[in-house]
Amino acid sequence: MAFLKSARSVETVTEIGYHRCDRGLYLQVARSGTKSWLFRYKSPVTAKQREMGLGSLNLVSLAAARDIAVECRRQVLSGLDPLEERARNKRARHLEQARSITFQQAAELCIASKKPEWKNAKHAQQWSNTLNAYAYPVFGDLSISDLDTDLVLKAIEPIWISKAETASRVRQRIETVWDWARARKYVEGENPARLRGHLDKILAKTAKVKRVKHHAAVPYKEIAAFITKLRGRKGSSALAMEFMILTAGRTGEVRGARWQEIDLTTKVWTIPADRMKAGKEHRVPLCDRAMQILNSMTSNRNPDEFVFPGWKTGTGLSDGAMLTLLRKMDVGPYTPHGFRSTFRDWAAEKAHQFSNETVELALAHTIRNKAEAAYRRGDQLERRRELMKAWNDYTDQHSQSKEEEYER
Numbered sequence: 001m002a003f004l005k006s007a008r009s010v011e012t013v014t015e016i017g018y019h020r021c022d023r024g025l026y027l028q029v030a031r032s033g034t035k036s037w038l039f040r041y042k043s044p045v046t047a048k049q050r051e052m053g054l055g056s057l058n059l060v061s062l063a064a065a066r067d068i069a070v071e072c073r074r075q076v077l078s079g080l081d082p083l084e085e086r087a088r089n090k091r092a093r094h095l096e097q098a099r100s101i102t103f104q105q106a107a108e109l110c111i112a113s114k115k116p117e118w119k120n121a122k123h124a125q126q127w128s129n130t131l132n133a134y135a136y137p138v139f140g141d142l143s144i145s146d147l148d149t150d151l152v153l154k155a156i157e158p159i160w161i162s163k164a165e166t167a168s169r170v171r172q173r174i175e176t177v178w179d180w181a182r183a184r185k186y187v188e189g190e191n192p193a194r195l196r197g198h199l200d201k202i203l204a205k206t207a208k209v210k211r212v213k214h215h216a217a218v219p220y221k222e223i224a225a226f227i228t229k230l231r232g233r234k235g236s237s238a239l240a241m242e243f244m245i246l247t248a249g250r251t252g253e254v255r256g257a258r259w260q261e262i263d264l265t266t267k268v269w270t271i272p273a274d275r276m277k278a279g280k281e282h283r284v285p286l287c288d289r290a291m292q293i294l295n296s297m298t299s300n301r302n303p304d305e306f307v308f309p310g311w312k313t314g315t316g317l318s319d320g321a322m323l324t325l326l327r328k329m330d331v332g333p334y335t336p337h338g339f340r341s342t343f344r345d346w347a348a349e350k351a352h353q354f355s356n357e358t359v360e361l362a363l364a365h366t367i368r369n370k371a372e373a374a375y376r377r378g379d380q381l382e383r384r385r386e387l388m389k390a391w392n393d394y395t396d397q398h399s400q401s402k403e404e405e406y407e408r
Helices: 007-012 062-077 082-098 103-117 122-139 149-159 164-183 206-211 220-230 236-247 251-255 288-296 321-329 338-349 356-362 370-375 381-395
Strands: 017-022 025-029 035-042 049-056 268-271 282-285
Touching: 007 062, 017 062, 025 062, 035 062, 049 062, 049 082, 062 082, 103 122, 103 164, 122 149, 122 164, 122 338, 122 356, 149 164, 164 338, 220 236, 220 338, 220 381, 236 251, 236 288, 236 321, 236 338, 236 381, 251 321, 282 381, 288 381, 338 356, 338 381, 356 381
Parallel strands: none
Antiparallel strands: 017 025, 025 035, 035 049, 268 282
C-alpha cells in the first residue's frame, strides 16, 4: 500500500487497492480504474472500525479530501461518529426542505406515486376531489411539517357525524399523505391523522356514527330515488324543491325568484346581488329539467311575479313550505338546505372531470383565500352548464349500478 503525498502521485497511481494519503484518509483504486476517497476510523460510539466515502477523485481533490478528513478527525475526538453525523445532517436538510413543501404538494406527489397501484383510474381523481373539498381549504397551503391534530380536526370534525363515510375517507387520505411524507423524510413524529390510539379518543366511534339515522342531507347515492318520489307530489313546493336541487341553490334564492331574473332564451337565471349571501350577482345555468319545470309554470309571468307563487296572491312560497313538504314525504329528517351538501358530495366523489373551483362557483361560495380570489376572473358559466347537466343526468336516473369499492 503506497503512501501518496502529492496531487501528482494521486493522479498517476494505478495499483489496485487502498493508498494512504493522510491520517485516516485513503484513496481507493478499483479494478475498473476508478478512484475514490475513503475515511477510515474507529467509531467513538460503537468502538467498531468504519469507512466513510468522501467522493470520487474526479469531484474531490486531494486538498479538499484532506480538509474533510480533518473535520472527521475533529468529530471523532469530540466523541461523534462522522457517518452518524452525516446522516443526522441529511435528515435535518430534509426537514428544512419540508418547510417549503405544502400539504397539497405532498398530497399530489403521494397520489402520483400511488396511482400505478390502483386498479381503477378514477381513484386518483376521487382522492383529489375529497382533499380539494375538505382538506385543502383548511391546510392545503401550509407546510406539511406544520400539520397537527387541531388542523386535522378542523377539516373533519364538522362532517364527522353528518357525513361519516366521507369524513372517514378524508381522514384516511390525510393519514396516508402524512405516512408517505414521513417515509420520504419530509416529516418526523406521530401521524396527526391517526385514528387508533389518537383521534378515536376525541371523535365519536365510527360504529356509533353509522347507526345515527338522522342526517341533514340526502345521501347522493339516494338522490335519484328521492327525485322520483318528489315528482309524485303536486304543487309549487315540489317543483320549487326539484328546481332548487337541480340548481344547487339556497332555499331563499329559489323562493324569492322572480320572472325578471329568468332568461328562457339563454337558459340562465341571474340572481341579483341583494338576494345573494355573498352580496354578488350570481348567474345560474339551467339544465333541461330545470327548464321543463319553468315551462310548466302556468302562473302569471309578469316580470315582478314570483316564479313559485305561494297560496296568497302576489306572494312567494313561505319559509317553511319546503320543510313541510319533506316531512309529509316521510323520507327522513332532511332539510332543504342539505341538498347543497348532497350536490357537493356527489361532485367530490363522482364528478371527476370538474375542478373544485367550478363546483365552488356553482355553489356561489365566497372565496376566503385572497390570493385565489384575485386569480378568479370569470364565473365559468359554460363549464358550470356542463356540470349541472351532469348533475341533472345523475339525479334523473331511475336505477343505479352498484358503486365500485373505493381503494383506500
